[in-house]
Amino acid sequence: MHTLICGSIAYDTIMVFQDYFKHHILPDKLHVLNVAFLVPDMRREFGGCAANIAYNLNMLGGNPLMMATVGNDFQPYAHRLEKLNLATTYIQQIDDTFTAQAFITTDLDDNQITAFHPGAMNFSHYNSIKDTVNINLGIIAPDGREGMITHAREFQECGIPFIFDPGQGLPMFSGDDLIDFIEKADYIAVNDYEGQLLQERTQYSLNELADKVEALIVTKGAHGSTIYAEGQQIEISSVKPAAIIDPTGCGDAYRAGLLYGITHSMDWQTTGQLASLLGAIKIAHRGGQNHTFSRNEIDQLYFEAFGNRIF
Template sequence: MNALICGSMAYDTIMVFHDKFKNHILPDKLHILNVSFLVPAIRREYGGCAGNIAYNLKLLKEEPFIMATVGHDFEPYAHWLSQHRIASRYIKVLDDHYTGQAYITTDVDDNQINAFHPGAMNFSHLNSVPVDSEIGIGIVSPDGKQGMQEHAEQFAELGIPFIFDPGQGMPMFNGEELLHFLDLANYATFNDYESELLQDRTGLTLEQIAEKVDALIITLGSHGSQIYTQGGCIDIPAVAPAQIVDPTGCGDAYRAGLLYGLMNDYDWEITGRIASLLGSIKIEHAGTQNHTFTMTEFKQRYQQSFGSTF
């Protein structure tokens, strides 16, 4: 079974300011804000939700296909995907646009000032879910609004089960639109903040939302996650990382674990634990696609973490 990963591709430019923002921003002068931060530490990472999910799923020895729109500056990222044998046949290059760009400045207190240029991502609707492939499952992750809506419709029309994962794209949708996604999707996943926003915008409780899908997954950071399915709720424990280096991309790693479990017909207890472990491994490394492991190493750590195997 192959997985189609619909979502963003982006370059993450991460800068570190060796001081505190609060020492340089005057609260009573915010209306005339004009500040500059010296950032002696900088790095550029490959990111975007689709890229991150696919990278993690490939580590688990599955075959992800990324479907995304990118810009004329995509060549270095394309080379990276090729090095890791991640298929790019459904990635469309738009020569008049940039690939999505995230600029993240972090201070010594881990506060962040971010700017994001969506670029080619805004045209994700120019791609369509392929009808003549061996896609067995999909995910609709953060992307252009029209693209997310159309790809969900296409998965449903083709009878391909998929996960609805709006992530940071949640604010784009009103309650009616979110309910329609849930009517189309087989599974849905949100973090704790997004789940609160979902309830506020739809007027439904988590239990009511869970009735609309086969499984509703809520991630709770260091408190683990919860999977609502078949009228019950399964608590999935968090895996304590060896060290906390960078939480960016942990949610994407977790979602790759969900896809892996579904692709291999594992029950939700095992699927959730695989996802939890994958997120923990990611947090131990800087960037979203710099961690690596063999399946033997992953299964050994799973056994150490949960006292069982899969």
């Protein structure tokens, strides 16, 4: 059986401006803004929530399948996925589009100016859950709006449990939209900011949201995470990372741990701790897919962090 990961596949172009934006953006001239930044440092990363989650879950020994839409420029990414032994069965190429991509310029204060082009992601509803086989768990990660709505409905119709992970796509939905997602989902995963926004838009408290699903997971960065499940609030401590380099993709790594724990019937404490460990490993590396680990390494790191073995 497989875990189906619905979400984006994207290229991230990251540029570093060796100065401070505040030295070049004049507050009294914002209405006629016209600036250019010399960026001698640039790198291109493979990203997107679906691919980041699948990357981590695959290293854990899970069985991920991605469902995504990509553009005509997908070939370099396809070659990478092939080398990683990640199937492209449910990745559909859309003609005359680009794969989703983010262009991020960062200054020396770690301020960021980002432009995001959704491209083929806007056609995610062209994929159907009903075309899949041997799926026992799914996740809806940030994707095209219509695709997220369609896939939630199809997961429910197919009787496949899934995690609703709205992420940065949450502002696209009204309170009624979000309530509809929640009523269909089996699990919800958000960070603390998204959790606050979810409460404001639905007019439900975290405890009320938790009552509607098997588990509500709220991540809080360096402050760990809280899992609302079985009438309890389970506090998960963060794991001290080897270094703090780049938070990009940490949430996706955490979600891979959730998916693995759920499919292997782990208790919520263990599942959350595994997820927390994956996030700590990721943050010590740039980009969403440049860290590596083996199951043996995870087992040892888990033992060092929590005092017992996981595999």
